[in-house]
Amino acid sequence: MLQLIKSCMLTAVFVSFAFVLHAQNLLKGTIKDSHGNPIDNATVFVDGTKLAISTNSEGQFSIQIPDGKTKITVRAVGFLTAKKDLAATEYQNGFEIVLDSDNRNLEEVVVSGTLKQVSKLDSPIPVEVFTAKFFQANPAPTIFESLQNINGVRPQINCSVCNTGDIHINGLEGPYTMVMIDGLPIVSGLSTVYGLNGIPQALIERVEIVKGPASTLYGSEAVGGLINIITKSPNNAPRLNVEAFGTSWQEYNLDLGGKFEVGSAQSLVGANYFNYANPIDNNGDNFTDVTLQNRLSVFNKWNFDRKDNKLFTLAGRYVYEDRWGGEMNWARKYRGGNDVYGESIYTKRWELMGAYDLPTTENLTFTFSVNGHNQNSVYGETKYLADQKIAFGQLTWRKELGNHDLLTGLAYRSTYYNDNTPATINSSKTHLPGFFVQDEITLHPQHKLLLGARYDYNSVHGSIVSPRVNYKWNSLDKTQVLRVGIGNGYRVANVFTEDHAALTGSRDVTFEEDLKPETSWNGNVNYIKKFYMDGGSVFAIDASAFYTYFDNKIIPDYESDVNKIIYSNLDGHAVSKGLSLNLDWAHTSGLKAMIGATVMDVYSVENDVKEWQMLTEKVMGTWTIGYTVKPLGVNIDYTGNLIGPMRLPVLGENDTRPDKSKAWSIQNIQLTKKFHNGLEIFGGVKNFLNWTPTKGGIEIISRAHDPFERIDDPNLLPFDPSYVYGPNQGARGFLGLRYNLM
Numbered sequence: 002m003l004q005l006i007k008s009c010m011l012t013a014v015f016v017s018f019a020f021v022l023h024a025q026n027l028l029k030g031t032i033k034d035s036h037g038n039p040i041d042n043a044t045v046f047v048d049g050t051k052l053a054i055s056t057n058s059e060g061q062f063s064i065q066i067p068d069g070k071t072k073i074t075v076r077a078v079g080f081l082t083a084k085k086d087l088a089a090t091e092y093q094n095g096f097e098i099v100l101d102s103d104n105r106n107l108e109e110v111v112v113s114g115t116l117k118q119v120s121k122l123d124s125p126i127p128v129e130v131f132t133a134k135f136f137q138a139n140p141a142p143t144i145f146e147s148l149q150n151i152n153g154v155r156p157q158i159n160c161s162v163c164n165t166g167d168i169h170i171n172g173l174e175g176p177y178t179m180v181m182i183d184g185l186p187i188v189s190g191l192s193t194v195y196g197l198n199g200i201p202q203a204l205i206e207r208v209e210i211v212k213g214p215a216s217t218l219y220g221s222e223a224v225g226g227l228i229n230i231i232t233k234s235p236n237n238a239p240r241l242n243v244e245a246f247g248t249s250w251q252e253y254n255l256d257l258g259g260k261f262e263v264g265s266a267q268s269l270v271g272a273n274y275f276n277y278a279n280p281i282d283n284n285g286d287n288f289t290d291v292t293l294q295n296r297l298s299v300f301n302k303w304n305f306d307r308k309d310n311k312l313f314t315l316a317g318r319y320v321y322e323d324r325w326g327g328e329m330n331w332a333r334k335y336r337g338g339n340d341v342y343g344e345s346i347y348t349k350r351w352e353l354m355g356a357y358d359l360p361t362t363e364n365l366t367f368t369f370s371v372n373g374h375n376q377n378s379v380y381g382e383t384k385y386l387a388d389q390k391i392a393f394g395q396l397t398w399r400k401e402l403g404n405h406d407l408l409t410g411l412a413y414r415s416t417y418y419n420d421n422t423p424a425t426i427n428s429s430k431t432h433l434p435g436f437f438v439q440d441e442i443t444l445h446p447q448h449k450l451l452l453g454a455r456y457d458y459n460s461v462h463g464s465i466v467s468p469r470v471n472y473k474w475n476s477l478d479k480t481q482v483l484r485v486g487i488g489n490g491y492r493v494a495n496v497f498t499e500d501h502a503a504l505t506g507s508r509d510v511t512f513e514e515d516l517k518p519e520t521s522w523n524g525n526v527n528y529i530k531k532f533y534m535d536g537g538s539v540f541a542i543d544a545s546a547f548y549t550y551f552d553n554k555i556i557p558d559y560e561s562d563v564n565k566i567i568y569s570n571l572d573g574h575a576v577s578k579g580l581s582l583n584l585d586w587a588h589t590s591g592l593k594a595m596i597g598a599t600v601m602d603v604y605s606v607e608n609d610v611k612e613w614q615m616l617t618e619k620v621m622g623t624w625t626i627g628y629t630v631k632p633l634g635v636n637i638d639y640t641g642n643l644i645g646p647m648r649l650p651v652l653g654e655n656d657t658r659p660d661k662s663k664a665w666s667i668q669n670i671q672l673t674k675k676f677h678n679g680l681e682i683f684g685g686v687k688n689f690l691n692w693t694p695t696k697g698g699i700e701i702i703s704r705a706h707d708p709f710e711r712i713d714d715p716n717l718l719p720f721d722p723s724y725v726y727g728p729n730q731g732a733r734g735f736l737g738l739r740y741n742l743m
Contacts, residue, residue, distance in 0.1 A: 028087065029063045029095040032056050032075055038631070040100060042134055043077035044237065048084075050310060054237040057743050058675050064236075075100065125441065125451040125473040127484050127527040127545065129210045136202065138625050138638035139669050140246060140683065140737065142254040142275045144200050144208070144230065149667065150640050152597025152623045153212060153581050157616065161701050161722035161729060162326040163344040163380075164292040170212055170226045171547055172577050172603035172617045177225030177492060179215065183232055183316065185354040185370040186219065186393055186414075200318075201271035201300050203242050203256035206233045212581075213547060214469065214490035214523045218437060218453070224490035224521050225549075232316070235260045235267035235304050239741040246737025248687070250291070250730070251279040254737075265306040273298040282329050283731060284695040286705040288722075290729045292326035292344075311358040312366065322348040328708070337379040342708035342720075346378040364399040381708060387420035406441040431493075432460040449473045462518050465491050484527040492519045516555055517570050523549040543583040551575040556605055556614070573607035575614075591629035598622040613648050616726055620645035634675045638685075641668035647726055652718045658699060662726050665692050679743065684736040691732040694725060701725055 032043045039060025046053045047070050054064045066073075066087070075083045080100035121128060129151070136147045148154050148168060157175070158166045167175020179186060182200070208230055215223040244256040258271035275296045280289050302316040325331065327343030335341040354370035374389045397410040416431040437455035444450055451471040458464055469488030475481060525547040532540040554575040579601025587593040599621050603614040622643040629636050643666045651660045671685035694701050704710065704720040 026066045026068065027063060028066045028073075030061070031095070031097045032060045032062070032077070033097060033099050034080065035099060035101055040077050040080065042132060043075055043080075043100070046074040046076070048072040048074055052236050053234065054743075057239070057679055057741055058681070059677060059679075061743065063743060122475060122479060122482060123449075125449050125471040125484065126211060126215075126486065127213075127525070129212070131208045131210070133202070133205050133207065135625065136205070136208075137673075137683075137739075138627060139640040139671065139687075140202075140244070140735075142252070142273075144202065144205070147202070148208075148228075149642055150623045150625055151210065152583055152621070153599045154210065155618075155621060155642075155644065158725050158728055159723070160344075161725045162288060162292070163324060163346060164326060164729075165346075168228065169617070170210075171549075171579060171581070171599065172601045172614065173225035173549070179219055179223040179227040181219075181227060181229045182318070182352070182354065183314075183356075184229060185356075185368060186391075187352055187354070187370065187372060200230060201256050201258060201273040201298060203244050203258040203273075204232045204238070204269065204271040204300055204302075206231045212545070213486065213525045214467075214488040214521065214549075218439070218455070224492045224519070232300070232302060233258075233269060235269040235302065238269050239743050241740070241742040243740045244737065246683070246735050249734040250277070250281065252277045252733075267304045267306075269300075269302040271300045273300075280329055284693065284701070284729070286700065286702055287329055288702055288705055289326045289329065290693075290731075292324045294322065294324045296320070296322040296324075307358075308360075311360065313355075313357050315353075315355040317354070318350075318352045320348065320350040322346070324348075337382060337384060339382045339709050342381050344378070344380045346376065349373075349375045365396065366399075367394070367396050369394045384421060387418070389419075390417040391415070404443040406443075408439040408441070410437050411435075412437070430460075434458055447475055447477065459493060459518070462493060465518065467491060480531045482527075482529040485525075487522070487524045490521045490523065492521075517553045519551060519553045519555060519570075521549050521551045523547065538588040539586065541583075541585040543585070545581040546579070547581070548578040549576065551577075554605065571605055571607055573605060575603075575605040577601065577603045579603075591631055592627070594624070594626045596622070596624045596626075615648050615650055618645040618647045636671075636673040636675070638671045638673070639669070640671075641666060644727065649726060650721075650723050652703060652721060652724075655716060656703070656718055658703075658724060662694075665694075665727055666690060667692060667728065679741045681739040682737075683739065684734070686732060686734050688728075688730065688732050692727070693729050693731050694727050695729070701729065 030045070032040045032045070034040055039056070039058070041056055041058045041060060043056045043060070044053055045056070045062050045064060047064065047066055049070055049072070050067060052064060052067070054062050056062045071087045073085050073087065075085070075098055077100055083098055083100055085098060121130060131151065139147070139150060141147045145156050145166065145168070149156050153171050155169045156166055157169050158164055160166075168178055168180075169175065170178050181187060208228065210226065210228055212226045214225070215227045219227060238258065238260045240260055242256075242258040245254065247253045253276045255274045256271065257273075258269070260267060260269050262268070273296070275294060277291065277294045280293060281291065282288065283290055298318065298320045300316070300318045303314065305313040307313055323346075325343055325345040327345075328341050331341045331343035333345075335343055336345050350372065352370065352372040354368075356366060356368045359365040359367065369392075371392045372390070376385065376387045378385045391414065393412070393414045395410055395412040397408060400407045412435040414433040414435075416429075416433070418429050418431075435455060435457035437453065439451065439453035442450045442452070449472070451469075451473075453470075454466065454468040456464065456466055467489045469486065471484065471486040474483045525545060527543070527545045529544075530542045534540060551571075552574060554571045555569070556571055556575070579599055581597070581599040583595065583597040585595050601617075601619060603617045605612050605614065624639075624641055626639045627636060643664065645664050646661050649658070649660055649662055651658055667688050668690055669685060669687045670689060671683055673681055673683040675681050701724055702720075702722045703718040703724065707717070708720045710717075710720055
């Protein structure tokens with residue numbers, strides 16, 4: 002027995018000694034502001050490496066420092082960057098760094114505008130950045146819903162039955178926006194409607210949004226702008242993070258994330274599960290108000306250490322979703338039949354993406370993404386079976402020559418698509434090789450000029466050229482920034498994969514001609530001004546003006562024949578123009594506010610007749626107002642949006658429903674309690690005004706009592722669920738928890 006005790010003691014001493022040796026390079030610290038408040042989400046970089054980590058809600062961090070590295074850099078939005086030389090004692094005892102407020106600099110690092118990491122201030126392209134903390138003010142199970150409080154960006158529900166939708170940017174529909182993960186395209190074609198679901202939000206570092214054409218760098222689908230979802234690096238992600246919440250509608254969402262190491266490789270893994278299985282019919286039309294959903298998504302990202310800090314990262318994602326909406330008595334046995342109406346969609350999607358710096362003295366990087374999307378769906382008795390596979394590869398070369406920062410690239414994308422509609426009697430394959438060049442010229446420390454052009458050859462539509470010019474000026478004290486840009490974009494449309502209305506309801510789809518690619522020219526002006534007030538508060542103005550002119554625009558015609566949806570290229574032109582204003586204010590007392598508004602006019606002109614675009618508002622507003630009760634450690638967040646009237650797809654003269662919606666607003670309130678051990682409890686009420694499109698007794702789904710149109714009455718409207726312009730879900734309470742183990 003004594004020998005056993007001695008052996009255990011020796012083992013304990015050995016383990017402790019090994020732990021001490023290992024911990025010699027473990028650096029711990031706390032980051033605070035000048036008032037002694039902890040700064041969460043500050044980033045600590047190890048100089049000379051790519052190692053970085055973010056502080057938790059208490060401003061704390063811990064990171065392994067390689068031998069020989071004795072300097073760190075600390076950055077946080079709204080503060081001066083700090084550098085520190087490390088003493089040996091600080092490895093063991095930890096230390097504290099105080100950051101001074103600096104509202105002159107825009108320190109956020111962005112990549113979406115120019116394909117390189119630069120501060121938001123230095124980017125010639127206006128890029129809006131939204132951190133994970135912004136989305137936590139109104140937690141949602143999908144990034145699709147999370148975008149509802151961003152000015153100029155609106156999630157649009159396109160179907161009252163299955164609730165699929167897309168993202169509108171400055172009035173332009175979802176197919177005009179490219180969605181990416183870590184700078185690589187993931188959403189196009191089929192996944193335009195479904196691809197924003199199932200991205201584990203616990204793994205999102207930030208979301209970058211570019212409003213305006215980005216086709217010069219990113220090609221087709223980037224006409225209206227792009228949304229780039231940046232995931233956390235395994236280096237700065239927490240070891241474990243959990244977020245779970247449920248609502249009074251019996252919606253349940255779970256996000257799990259964590260990281261681990263295998264040799265010199267670091268891995269980030271996450272999963273999202275969402276379930277809603279409680280049919281509700283508050284508006285009394287015998288149809289589900291919200292689709293029932295069962296969704297699982299798994300994400301895994303790897304970073305591999307290489308010599309000279311060369312980049313090598315791989316990531317993959319798999320999504321499975323089963324959703325249905327329809328008559329309240331629908332069951333799986335009715336799928337695809339004409340006994341009980343239901344829309345049932347099975348989605349399987351996989352993605353693989355990566356980036357690799359070539360082992361050369363030149364800055365050569367190869368990036369790639371491949372994805373497959375399979376959809377098995379029925380809309381009543383109409384079946385839609387589709388399969389899509391996309392492969393994308395790009396080789397870029399960056400070179401600095403004097404005041405020129407050159408970027409060139411070779412790109413290739415292959416798209417395979419097949420479905421059971423008349424549009425693809427045989428499967429279609431599209432090849433899209435391309436070449437782009439960009440020159441960012443520093444004319445003066447205050448002046449930058451960006452020149453770029455892209456050439457693509459579409460195997461179906463031929464050559465396409467997309468140029469752009471951007472100019473940036475900033476004041477000496479960096480409190481003012483002016484950006485001006487003009488660019489060209491193009492888009493090749495695929496109706497059945499992008500427009501859900503072509504499949505749902507009883508209308509026939511008609512093509513008057515072979516659809517040509519849409520082309521556009523866009524101009525935009527962006528101005529930012531920051532003010533410093535007594536007491537350390539900050540006030541910022543971000544104003545933009547935009548104008549986009551379209552040729553060959555494809556606008557579905559719902560009105561010429563109530564039994565058809567007619568697709569053709571516009572014989573004329575279309576315009577999207579407007580003004581956008583964001584106000585951002587933060588006070589040292591703990592009060593902060595972000596308020597925005599956009600006024601726009603989106604219309605088409607054909608045969609000298611101007612027509613307001615369907616389902617597009619002329620004005621919208623958003624706000625996120627937060628206050629921290631510091632003695633209690635409680636955050637109060639009040640978020641919301643206000644959407645102005647929009648033109649609605651009425652079904653001819655017999656349709657008594659309004660052809661224009663009234664203004665509407667979704668408003669939310671949330672309380673969050675933070676604890677010292679990394680635990681947060683949050684809860685509140687979503688849509689506490691209880692707004693839905695059916696307020697006032699409006700019938701959203703026409704002929705809901707006879708979806709298969711068995712009643713022979715020519716005076717009845719056709720069955721159609723496309724008369725929808727906002728979420729059909731009323732007030733609901735929610736409660737959740739969030740835990741981060743650094």
